[in-house]
Amino acid sequence: MPGTIETYFDKLERTRVWRSIFRSGRGTSKLHNALAIQQNVFLHLFPTKVRKRMLGLEATWYLGTLTLGTFIVLVVTGILLMLYYHPSVPRAYSDVKDLQFVVSSGLFLRNLHRWSAHAMVFLAFAHMFRVFYRGAYRTPREFNWVVGVVLLLVTLLLSYTGYLLPWDQLAFWAITVGTNISSAVPLIGDKIRFLLLGGHLVNANALLRFYVLHCVILPLTAVLFLAVHFWRIRKDGGLYVRETEPGVTGADKQLSNQEQGSR
Amino acid sequence: MQTNNKSSFSSLKTFLCDPFRMFGVVSVLLLLLLTVAPAKDYFSQWRSYQRQYLNLIRNRSNAVTLLRHFQGGIQQIWIPQLGVIDRCQTCHVGVTESSLSDVKEQPFRAHPPIPHKLTEFGCVVCHRGQGAATTVSEAHHSKMAGEEPILPMRYIEASCGQCHHEPLEGTPKLNRGRLLLARYGCVNCHAINLPDGSTIQATDNPPPLTHIADKTTREWIYAWLKDPTSYSASSTMPNFLFSDADASDISAFLIANSTSQPGDSMAYPATASGSASDSSAGAVLYGESFCASCHATQNAAGNLVGGDLGPELTNVGTKVKPGWLMAWLKDPHTYDPTTKMPQYRWTEQQLQTLTAYVASKTDPDFVANVHLQPATQAQIAHGKKLVIEYGCASCHEITGIPKPDNFAPDLSRVGSKPLVQLIFLPGMEQSLPAYLAEKIRRPRAFGPSLHMPKYSFTSSQIEDLTTALLSFTNRSFTLPPNLQIPAVQDTNYRPAGHAGQLMANINCLSCHRINGNGGTMAPDLSWEGSSVQKPWLDAFLKNPNTLRPTLIRRMPKFNLTDSERTVLTNYIMTVYQTPAFERDEMPLSGYSPDLVEKGRQLFYSKYACQSCHMVNPNQDKGYIGPTLTTVGARLNAAWIFHYLKDPQAMRPETIEPNQHMSDEDARALTAFLMAQKTISGQGAK
Numbered sequence: 001m002p003g004t005i006e007t008y009f010d011k012l013e014r015t016r017v018w019r020s021i022f023r024s025g026r027g028t029s030k031l032h033n034a035l036a037i038q039q040n041v042f043l044h045l046f047p048t049k050v051r052k053r054m055l056g057l058e059a060t061w062y063l064g065t066l067t068l069g070t071f072i073v074l075v076v077t078g079i080l081l082m083l084y085y086h087p088s089v090p091r092a093y094s095d096v097k098d099l100q101f102v103v104s105s106g107l108f109l110r111n112l113h114r115w116s117a118h119a120m121v122f123l124a125f126a127h128m129f130r131v132f133y134r135g136a137y138r139t140p141r142e143f144n145w146v147v148g149v150v151l152l153l154v155t156l157l158l159s160y161t162g163y164l165l166p167w168d169q170l171a172f173w174a175i176t177v178g179t180n181i182s183s184a185v186p187l188i189g190d191k192i193r194f195l196l197l198g199g200h201l202v203n204a205n206a207l208l209r210f211y212v213l214h215c216v217i218l219p220l221t222a223v224l225f226l227a228v229h230f231w232r233i234r235k236d237g238g239l240y241v242r243e244t245e246p247g248v249t250g251a252d253k254q255l256s257n258q259e260q261g262s263r
Numbered sequence: 264m265q266t267n268n269k270s271s272f273s274s275l276k277t278f279l280c281d282p283f284r285m286f287g288v289v290s291v292l293l294l295l296l297l298t299v300a301p302a303k304d305y306f307s308q309w310r311s312y313q314r315q316y317l318n319l320i321r322n323r324s325n326a327v328t329l330l331r332h333f334q335g336g337i338q339q340i341w342i343p344q345l346g347v348i349d350r351c352q353t354c355h356v357g358v359t360e361s362s363l364s365d366v367k368e369q370p371f372r373a374h375p376p377i378p379h380k381l382t383e384f385g386c387v388v389c390h391r392g393q394g395a396a397t398t399v400s401e402a403h404h405s406k407m408a409g410e411e412p413i414l415p416m417r418y419i420e421a422s423c424g425q426c427h428h429e430p431l432e433g434t435p436k437l438n439r440g441r442l443l444l445a446r447y448g449c450v451n452c453h454a455i456n457l458p459d460g461s462t463i464q465a466t467d468n469p470p471p472l473t474h475i476a477d478k479t480t481r482e483w484i485y486a487w488l489k490d491p492t493s494y495s496a497s498s499t500m501p502n503f504l505f506s507d508a509d510a511s512d513i514s515a516f517l518i519a520n521s522t523s524q525p526g527d528s529m530a531y532p533a534t535a536s537g538s539a540s541d542s543s544a545g546a547v548l549y550g551e552s553f554c555a556s557c558h559a560t561q562n563a564a565g566n567l568v569g570g571d572l573g574p575e576l577t578n579v580g581t582k583v584k585p586g587w588l589m590a591w592l593k594d595p596h597t598y599d600p601t602t603k604m605p606q607y608r609w610t611e612q613q614l615q616t617l618t619a620y621v622a623s624k625t626d627p628d629f630v631a632n633v634h635l636q637p638a639t640q641a642q643i644a645h646g647k648k649l650v651i652e653y654g655c656a657s658c659h660e661i662t663g664i665p666k667p668d669n670f671a672p673d674l675s676r677v678g679s680k681p682l683v684q685l686i687f688l689p690g691m692e693q694s695l696p697a698y699l700a701e702k703i704r705r706p707r708a709f710g711p712s713l714h715m716p717k718y719s720f721t722s723s724q725i726e727d728l729t730t731a732l733l734s735f736t737n738r739s740f741t742l743p744p745n746l747q748i749p750a751v752q753d754t755n756y757r758p759a760g761h762a763g764q765l766m767a768n769i770n771c772l773s774c775h776r777i778n779g780n781g782g783t784m785a786p787d788l789s790w791e792g793s794s795v796q797k798p799w800l801d802a803f804l805k806n807p808n809t810l811r812p813t814l815i816r817r818m819p820k821f822n823l824t825d826s827e828r829t830v831l832t833n834y835i836m837t838v839y840q841t842p843a844f845e846r847d848e849m850p851l852s853g854y855s856p857d858l859v860e861k862g863r864q865l866f867y868s869k870y871a872c873q874s875c876h877m878v879n880p881n882q883d884k885g886y887i888g889p890t891l892t893t894v895g896a897r898l899n900a901a902w903i904f905h906y907l908k909d910p911q912a913m914r915p916e917t918i919e920p921n922q923h924m925s926d927e928d929a930r931a932l933t934a935f936l937m938a939q940k941t942i943s944g945q946g947a948k
Contacts, residue, residue, distance in 0.1 A: 094348065094395060101350065101397040102337050108300035168407075 045230040047238045054239040063127035068226070070120040074158075075219065077113040085165070087211035089204045092167035117159055124155050136240035144232040147225055154222045161214035167207060175202050175210070308398050309337070309353045316356040316371055325362055332360065337397060340385040344743055347385035349394035351402065355386075378433075388738065389422035390414055406682050411695075414733070417726060418696050421678060424734025426742060428457055428750040440731025442466075443724060447499050451658045452671035458740045459749040467499045471599055471660035476521035477528050478587045478598070482633040484514035487582075492719050494582070494629055495575040497559060497567055501716035504707060509649055515638030516646025520662055527598040531585040531618060545620020548613060553819040556784070557603075557773075560624065572603060572773060572784065580625035589618040596768070603773040603782075608822035653714050671715070679737040699729045754779035762834035769821045777839065785818065787914065790841040794913075796851065799897045801832045843912065849900035854934035862935025865928055872932075878939055888919065895939040904933045 012018055013026060024035035034048045053059060084103055085095045099106035128148060131137055137145035164175045179202070183193040198205030233239065279285050313335055320329040338352040355370040357363040359381055363373040374381065387394035391411040396402035403413045414422065420437040430438040441463070444450055448467035455463045475484070486493075488510040491500040505513065549555075554576075559569035561577040583591075590597065592614055595604040609617065638646075647664075654670040655661060677699070685698050688708055701708070703725050706715035720728065739747075756778040758766045766772070772781035775788045791800075805828060807818040823831065840846060866872045875887040878894075894903075902913070907929040910919035924932070 097393075097395040101395055101401070104304050105300040108303070 047234045054241050059241050063123055063130050067123040067127050070116045073116045077109055080109055087208050096166045121155055121159055124152050141236045147229045151225050154218055158218045161210045164210040172202055312354040319371055340382055342385055349385035349387050350397050351386040353397055418730050418733050421730045421733035425736050425739040426746050427748050436727050436730045440727035443728050444731055448658050452654055453674045456675040458747055461752055469658040472517055473660055473662045474521055474524040476518045479582050481514045481518045482630045483582050484517055485510050486630050486633050494578055497575045501718045503653055503716045511635055512642045512646035513649050516643045519643045527590050528586040529590045531589050545616045548617050549620055553817045576624055578626035580622040581629050585618055585622045588622055589614055592617055603770055605769040675735055676737050678733040678735045696729055699732050700725050703728055756780040762830050765827055765831055788839055790839055792836045792839040793841045793846045794902045795897055797836050804828050844901050844905050846899055846901055851900055858931050858934040859938045862931035865932050866935055895937040900933050900937050903936050904929050907932055
């Protein structure tokens with residue numbers, strides 16, 4: 001009975017609890033829609049208004065969104081993997097083996113994490129190429145480009161620190177080589193290596209450090225910069241769409257300058 | 264058809280153009296993809312095996328019992344102190360069900376009986392493979408990083424050797440392999456350290472080459488280097504595959520490097536050789552001295568007859584110079600102080616006879632075609648370089664060349680060598696056992712610059728050696744110490760004093776074992792003084808007769824002087840006594856006839872000793888144990904009594920069964936045996 005359900009929802013939306021959570025109120029006016037976006041802590045990072053053209057595939061190929069998607073997949077699978085994994089020398093490798101052999105769908109979980117990680121690196125690069133070749137990094141988006149570069153570095157570091165965690169030969173030697181490269185930095189190279197490994201050898205300390213970097217420090221950094229990244233998209237005038245984009249023609253450039261001045 | 268396709272395609276396109284429909288389709292596809300993971304989990308290999316197992320046991324008579332024992336799901340043996348997590352029983356469900364021993368198809372066959380429990384060691388400790396895995400390919404064949412593939416069954420004895428460093432009854436291959444490693448001097452070049460800190464010691468006794476020019480000729484050395492087996496089939500010297508020039512240079516260097524040792528050669532009268540009477544007298548002396556107990560010769564059929572303690576003598580006349588041979592027979596210690604050969608006290612005449620006989624064992628073809636030019640200094644120098652390069656001094660003592668350290672790779676952990684560290688020959692099986700076997704079979708195929716010589720091992724010997732090598736694993740070093748069962752190590756016991764010198768001279772320890780040191784060919788003499796009566800020992804040393812007529816190897820006659828014999832007898836009687844009892848606590852004679860008669864009945868009826876022993880040679884047939892016809896004149900009563908009570912306490916290796924006799928029975932039997940002073944039944948004959 002659709003009528004009854006509608007009445008039920010109607011009642012629900014009038015309750016005090018509902019109204020204290022969803023404050024934009026009822027209604028379908030543009031104001032209501034705008035308030036719905038603006039008053040939501042998650043959505044307020046995004047512009048309240050988006051041109052329909054920006055949402056087309058041609059505008060961005062969704063590369064940034066896909067990168068974010070893989071990041072979310074990585075966070076979810078990563079948290080699940082953390083339930084089975086001890087960052088200790090005697091347990092790490094056998095925990096990975098247990099994931100493969102005895103945890104239900106453990107191999108699927110691990111592979112999902114692994115392939116998403118590869119995909120995220122690939123997508124982040126693709127996203128940057130797309131931005132670069134379309135000229136979307138130019139004023140006023142140059143700051144967001146820099147944020148993007150930082151995010152790329154964080155992505156690469158996440159990928160690199162995750163490499164050690166299976167604690168197999170591949171991991172061991174990859175990290176040995178990687179940290180040796182870092183020791184080639186003039187003057188402070190050896191200190192950096194010591195800082196990364198927590199010692200002079202790839203051993204229990206290195207495993208723990210990489211685990212903490214991979215599961216806490218780098219993801220938090222990534223989330224922080226992601227927030228800034230999305231915030232800047234909104235503040236820099238939304239997604240870049242060539243036809244309407246300020247800064248392409250002279251008139252638009254002036255307009256853009258005025259806009260910037262008004263903010 | 265084509266239009267039909269086209270229309271259906273365009274209708275699909277319009278269907279998908281609606282974003283909501285598109286979203287729905289993509290969601291369904293994603294859901295389908297996600298079901299793959301649990302589906303793969305459900306249709307896993309081990310579940311399928313467990314279903315097959317249930318089908319298998321359903322039709323068996325003890326289905327109820329088997330079903331009660333069956334537990335579904337992943338099964339594992341977890342032994343933290345061994346680092347074992349074995350999930351093999353997930354698929355090998357019936358491995359502990361002895362009633363499934365007739366099942367042929369794996370993975371359901373029951374494990375054959377072994378002395379260990381499955382829960383004690385798991386599976387991987389012996390079989391290798393990846394215990395954590397739950398798929399066949401991963402568990403059995405994975406060669407990734409640290410994983411070892413399953414050990415082929417023909418090498419399985421290697422796994423016993425990880426803990427058991429002493430020979431075991433059930434591991435003939437492993438025991439033979441270990442003996443070969445020592446016997447062929449593998450361990451002279453390759454160090455093999457055992458977990459208890461000891462090392463495997465070589466038993467090949469390579470002769471010193473310091474005075475080689477006194478013993479043999481350059482031509483013989485050359486021919487020997489080229490192919491040792493053509494001189495002696497049982498040679499432990501391998502073939503280094505030298506070129507003609509290299510063999511010539513090495514022989515030149517060894518002769519030039521040899522120094523003369525005073526007294527290791529004597530004038531050998533040319534007339535002494537060749538006569539027929541000498542030859543037969545020599546053969547008799549050779550036999551009487553029981554040379555064949557230690558030295559083998561090839562008979563007409565090509566079989567080796569004799570012991571392997573000393574070198575094969577089939578063609579020894581081709582090798583040694585007669586003057587050297589005679590000096591050697593007179594006193595071998597002059598030429599080689601560490602030799603195992605005893606000094607016989609032969610007369611000058613006997614020496615000549617024996618020298619002539621032994622020197623007549625020749626193979627003229629061996630050096631017939633060897634014609635060497637006198638060597639230049641450059642060639643000698645090159646020979647020296649080769650001798651150093653090929654590590655000859657690892658085995659042989661050579662003047663001026665020290666024994667090299669770490670000449671060849673250490674093999675202490677060769678059984679765990681990762682496959683990634685091996686370089687295989689094209690086309691060969693890529694496994695560690697195959698690599699080891701091939702490396703022994705064709706060492707030089709792995710690289711022309713390698714120095715490893717080629718041995719003429721048979722296929723089964725190579726399998727034995729590979730088994731022994733595979734037992735030297737990492738795991739054997741990481742095992743808890745209480746699981747290590749070390750091999751019995753020889754002590755460095757040497758008898759002291761004047762008697763000790765005499766015993767060193769006739770090398771008692773070459774064959775007899777005393778206080779944990781010495782050979783195993785002859786009985787252990789540690790408690791000989793408690794065991795035998797002094798007059799018997801004196802007579803035995805004067806003229807050794809055998810106690811075990813079925814044995815080929817016998818105690819030789821050393822022609823000791825009366826005073827030497829007295830020294831030896833007194834020493835043995837005084838020093839080699841057991842602390843377990845007082846030798847003279849029971850009288851040697853004077854037992855009541857009733858007791859003797861009771862002992863006789865016990866001997867023949869209750870204990871049926873005549874099955875293995877002989878008291879009356881006319882009626883008893885036992886020949887497994889020593890004859891007891893004159894045992895009353897040979898052994899002490901107290902020894903017999905205690906031996907009957909617990910044979911293994913007196914001689915741990917004896918096969919005499921422990922009958923758990925009462926003191927009364929043992930005393931009666933002792934009385935009966937002590938009554939056997941002379942061979943009985945001879946009067947009746």
